[in-house]
Amino acid sequence: xxxxxxxxxxxxxxxxxxxxxxxxxxxxxxxxxxxxxxxxxxxxxxxxxxxxxxxxxxxxxxxxxxxxxxxxxxxxxxxxxxxxxxxxxxxxxxxxxxxxxxxxxxxxxxxxxxxxxxxxxxxxxxxxxxxxxxxxxxxxxxxxxxxxxxxxxxxxxxxxxxxxxxxxxxxxxxxxxxxxxxxxxxxxxxxxxxxxxxxxxxxxxxxxxxxxxxxxxxxxxxxxxxxxxxxxxxxxxxxxxxxxxxxxxxxxxxxxxxxxxxxxxxxxxxxxxxxxxxxxxxxxxxxxxxxx
Amino acid sequence: xxxxxxxxxxxxxxxxxxxxxxxxxxxxxxxxxxxxxxxxxxxxxxxxxxxxxxxxxxxxxxxxxxxxxxxxxxxxxxxxxxxxxxxxxxxxxxxxxxxxxxxxxxxxxxxxxxxxxxxxxxxxxxxxxxxxxxxxxxxxxxxxxxxxxxxxxxxxxxxxxxxxxxxxxxxxxxxxxxxxxxxxxxxxxxxxxxxxxxxxxxxxxxxxxxxxxxxxxxxxxxxxxxxxxxxxxxxxxxxxxxxxxxxxxxxxxxxxxxxxxxxx
Numbered sequence: 001x002x003x004x005x006x007x008x009x010x011x012x013x014x015x016x017x018x019x020x021x022x023x024x025x026x027x028x029x030x031x032x033x034x035x036x037x038x039x040x041x042x043x044x045x046x047x048x049x050x051x052x053x054x055x056x057x058x059x060x061x062x063x064x065x066x067x068x069x070x071x072x073x074x075x076x077x078x079x080x081x082x083x084x085x086x087x088x089x090x091x092x093x094x095x096x097x098x099x100x101x102x103x104x105x106x107x108x109x110x111x112x113x114x115x116x117x118x119x120x121x122x123x124x125x126x127x128x129x130x131x132x133x134x135x136x137x138x139x140x141x142x143x144x145x146x147x148x149x150x151x152x153x154x155x156x157x158x159x160x161x162x163x164x165x166x167x168x169x170x171x172x173x174x175x176x177x178x179x180x181x182x183x184x185x186x187x188x189x190x191x192x193x194x195x196x197x198x199x200x201x202x203x204x205x206x207x208x209x210x211x212x213x214x215x216x217x218x219x220x221x222x223x224x225x226x227x228x229x230x231x232x233x234x235x236x237x238x239x240x241x242x243x244x245x246x247x248x249x250x251x252x253x254x255x256x257x258x259x260x261x262x263x264x265x266x267x268x269x270x271x272x273x274x275x276x277x278x279x280x281x282x283x284x285x286x287x288x289x290x291x292x
Numbered sequence: 293x294x295x296x297x298x299x300x301x302x303x304x305x306x307x308x309x310x311x312x313x314x315x316x317x318x319x320x321x322x323x324x325x326x327x328x329x330x331x332x333x334x335x336x337x338x339x340x341x342x343x344x345x346x347x348x349x350x351x352x353x354x355x356x357x358x359x360x361x362x363x364x365x366x367x368x369x370x371x372x373x374x375x376x377x378x379x380x381x382x383x384x385x386x387x388x389x390x391x392x393x394x395x396x397x398x399x400x401x402x403x404x405x406x407x408x409x410x411x412x413x414x415x416x417x418x419x420x421x422x423x424x425x426x427x428x429x430x431x432x433x434x435x436x437x438x439x440x441x442x443x444x445x446x447x448x449x450x451x452x453x454x455x456x457x458x459x460x461x462x463x464x465x466x467x468x469x470x471x472x473x474x475x476x477x478x479x480x481x482x483x484x485x486x487x488x489x490x491x492x493x494x495x496x497x498x499x500x501x502x503x504x505x506x507x508x509x510x511x512x513x514x515x516x517x518x519x520x521x522x523x524x525x526x527x528x529x530x531x532x533x534x535x536x537x538x539x540x541x542x543x544x545x546x547x548x549x550x551x552x553x554x555x556x
Binding site for chain 2: 178179180182183184185186187188189190193197198201202
């Protein structure tokens, strides 16, 4: 009996979910994030009137059947603003994440494959960036130029590229000493080719983990700067901007700050869960490689 | 003709142990000439500098002093080395680390063709298949990743990759020492067959004297970074002059005693 049972288990291929090796954290994170993204994408369907309809007859109403998330100080539906604000927050954070990873990867590769002077410059640039308080940097820059969404994304790249650069550089330095990189040199591959075709694929799993973590940080960073009035400018809604609008009423109308804050927390939570899940996967496949 | 010469190569490493730095001579004043079609053996224990010397000859290590030349021209600048590597290729010792883990075998073999624009892209696949067949692998191997192959198969792939550029000289750094004995024999047989067919010159690095005797016409014995003895294989093996060579030869398991015992 038990032998037959064992044979059946061996014979059946693992299901799709098992083969993708998704842990519980990864599944929870992906589902939560999918829900948030879907609601942002479907904002025009869920709230056809849009985020800017002012109704001075219904100001600062608490959550009810008519207005699920209540209304703000000039009677705009808070749920509609949060849905449209989600579009803005997610897009801005996504752009900041992609920008910082792209620039960070480039710098990290230069830090591993560049000439002596290039490597030295990259090292110092990373040190300087890590030592620099980015909110201060943001205040300095937005006091010099008019704050806008473009400036915000640029600030995000400036604030976060060094993390990616350090990860990419350390992995690339590790790989660079291996025989396959020397073998590529011997068949005539240029450092650029080696970085792109041989080393980058080894960096990719760690970069995916970093993408999730950076995205979470970017959601919070966008909210911080918009809350301080240096990010997305009104009337465009973003989660941080909505909280700024509601901050004067924090003692009387709790929903104006709590609900967008909850959106920020849940979004970064989902991303951190995804990042952790991906990290566990990379660690697992790395230890399998070691067993070989 | 295409002669690879290493002239009076010196390589020193600076070792720092407990704050005291001292110089370590890994290779000390070694010269090596590889004539066309010749198989030169380089033997010695691990750490005697033979791998370092071979890596200097392909330019992945730089010599502290001395010069490598090819076809009578010294190889100095980066572009000299690039040019040298069109004619001189290298097979690494460890078949498990010498292949990029994320690249399919077919792409790894096509890469040298793409880099040096040797043939039109459409022709690459056929060339890769032909080369795989030449080293005794099924063309389907092209679709696999390195971790799906055995050590012997990987070493055949490494050999194939080095041969894609149709080199004149091939440097083989202990290419069979990581393999099972039966697989060693297969890879060595293949190497010898390819050498004859393609008219290659070989630098064959090994610590296995039986293999060197089987393959090589000339041999250099290295000990502590220096060449202590060199000459035709028969001369060196039958009448060793240096104490270290004698010790090496004495360490070979003696098969005649085994067979003699069986005969009695």
